[in-house]
Amino acid sequence: MTTKKILCIGAGYVGGPTMAVIADRCPQYQITVVDLNEKRIAAWNSDELPIYEPGLEEVVARCRNRNLFYSTDIPKGIREADIIFVSVNTPTKTFGCGAGRAADLQYLEKTARAIVEYADEGKIVVEKSTLPVRTAQAMSRILHSNPKGLKFQIISNPEFLAEGTAINDLENPDRVLIGGMETPEGQRAIEEVVAIYANWVPRERIITTNLWSSELTKLVSNALLAQRVSSVNSISALCEKTEANINEVTAAAGRDSRIGAKFLKASIGFGGSCFKKDILNLVYLCGYYGLPEVAEYWEQVVRMNDYQARRFVGNMLAAMFNTVADKKIAILGFAFKANTGDTRESPAIAVCCQLLEEHARLRIHDPKALGNARLDLEDAEGDISYCEDPYDAVKGAHAIALLTEWDSFRKLDFRRIYDLMEKPAFLFDGRNLLDHRKLYEIGFNVYPIGQKALTHF
Numbered sequence: 001m002t003t004k005k006i007l008c009i010g011a012g013y014v015g016g017p018t019m020a021v022i023a024d025r026c027p028q029y030q031i032t033v034v035d036l037n038e039k040r041i042a043a044w045n046s047d048e049l050p051i052y053e054p055g056l057e058e059v060v061a062r063c064r065n066r067n068l069f070y071s072t073d074i075p076k077g078i079r080e081a082d083i084i085f086v087s088v089n090t091p092t093k094t095f096g097c098g099a100g101r102a103a104d105l106q107y108l109e110k111t112a113r114a115i116v117e118y119a120d121e122g123k124i125v126v127e128k129s130t131l132p133v134r135t136a137q138a139m140s141r142i143l144h145s146n147p148k149g150l151k152f153q154i155i156s157n158p159e160f161l162a163e164g165t166a167i168n169d170l171e172n173p174d175r176v177l178i179g180g181m182e183t184p185e186g187q188r189a190i191e192e193v194v195a196i197y198a199n200w201v202p203r204e205r206i207i208t209t210n211l212w213s214s215e216l217t218k219l220v221s222n223a224l225l226a227q228r229v230s231s232v233n234s235i236s237a238l239c240e241k242t243e244a245n246i247n248e249v250t251a252a253a254g255r256d257s258r259i260g261a262k263f264l265k266a267s268i269g270f271g272g273s274c275f276k277k278d279i280l281n282l283v284y285l286c287g288y289y290g291l292p293e294v295a296e297y298w299e300q301v302v303r304m305n306d307y308q309a310r311r312f313v314g315n316m317l318a319a320m321f322n323t324v325a326d327k328k329i330a331i332l333g334f335a336f337k338a339n340t341g342d343t344r345e346s347p348a349i350a351v352c353c354q355l356l357e358e359h360a361r362l363r364i365h366d367p368k369a370l371g372n373a374r375l376d377l378e379d380a381e382g383d384i385s386y387c388e389d390p391y392d393a394v395k396g397a398h399a400i401a402l403l404t405e406w407d408s409f410r411k412l413d414f415r416r417i418y419d420l421m422e423k424p425a426f427l428f429d430g431r432n433l434l435d436h437r438k439l440y441e442i443g444f445n446v447y448p449i450g451q452k453a454l455t456h457f
């Protein structure tokens with residue numbers, strides 16, 4: 001049996017881990033991951049992988065240079081591959097028609113054109129990137145514009161991994177979704193992609209649909225998840241006014257099996273490269289298809305998220321006598337969630353920028369995201385320093401703003417921290433991570449989300 005060759009175009013947060021797990025679980029396939037970014041590929045070939053993800057290093061170490069290769073030779077990769085996964089970035093458009101909402105598909109289109117240019121036989125092309133519904137139609141037009149008359153099959157196989165738990169999500173997915181054309185060739189292409197995942201994913205968890213359902217499901221899944229966060233956060237504001245406790249409310253509401261207990265945690269809001277961009281894309285699509293009421297409905301999820309970060313800073317100001325000017329504020333956590341160094345769309349960016357506008361002096365600590373935090377705040381004006389050691393960040397601080405739910409923050413010595421801070425010492429727990437009663441007993445004035453503040457005045 002000849003070895004099947006898989007190519008993945010795009011060596012980012014999705015392409016990197018996804019292909020590593022496929023290589024690990026499918027030794028019979030040879031997998032090459034290519035990218036235009038030479039530095040990124042060099043990092044994938046080094047001991048310092050370009051992204052942090054628990055368990056990733058071990059998987060890469062097992063497969064790299066066995067059946068997993070990283071390269072910048074895109075033409076060779078395309079020529080040799082039987083199946084091409086496209087995992088390039090699809091950010092929100094920042095210019096022209098649809099700016100701020102529509103997906104910027106220029107990277108996807110360039111990839112399709114590269115396939116047309118270098119392929120000398122027909123192939124299966126798998127959309128791994130998150131795309132607007134009906135993108136496969138445009139993709140098909142471009143691919144079939146090839147002068148050689150080659151036939152391509154387009155498959156939609158959106159990725160549902162969450163950063164921070166990517167390896168576990170890939171190894172034990174709730175479901176794998178594979179959409180294709182409802183033609184005999186389309187169905188055969190679906191089966192080829194099913195055969196990859198069937199090496200480790202139980203068959204009943206592999207769902208096959210038509211192309212458009214698959215493309216749309218990814219946007220809908222992210223919209224529903226983000227909607228849950230915004231719903232809970234909206235209620236957290238009401239809890240703070242009424243002395244109801246958001247943890248008690250969500251725990252009790254989540255016991256209804258129709259609601260479910262997961263993803264009901266109040267916080268400063270969602271972040272990451274996907275939720276906001278994918279909802280905005282959904283909003284744009286609804287507008288495009290003449291459904292303004294539907295567009296407005298989903299747009300409110302993003303508005304509520306922005307409001308929650310603003311509300312958090314508003315609460316800080318109100319608690320600290322309406323001014324943070326010249327006060328040192330320790331920022332604990334900058335990544336958009338725990339167990340990743342990724343800071344794309346992190347609510348920490350908005351919170352820090354607002355605090356800087358109020359002339360606060362920021363001391364930022366994060367176990368994995370300081371490099372990215374520096375880049376995010378490169379153009380921000382004000383007094384900012386980055387601290388590898390959390391105890392340096394809190395020295396002389398008037399307040400702590402905890403913005404990421406890193407488990408290591410629970411283990412900090414808060415008595416020592418209290419002693420290092422200015423008094424009265426304020427702690428704003430934007431993730432409801434810490435033991436608030438204990439902190440209050442140490443002497444902190446504690447402000448959780450959606451719960452009564454514990455103060456000494």
Ligand code: NAI
Nearest residue numbers: 010011012013014035036037088089090107110129130159
């Ligand atoms: P990323 O920005 O980390 O990686 C994309 C890579 O594609 C970059 O390294 C870029 O250099 C490369 N690239 C762009 N154009 C190229 C071209 N023409 N030829 C070769 N390489 C090219 O993006 P990420 O986070 O991996 O996301 C990729 C897609 O997956 C997006 O559509 C995203 O919405 C989706 N997604 C992301 C998830 C996440 O947690 N980050 C989860 C699920 C889906």
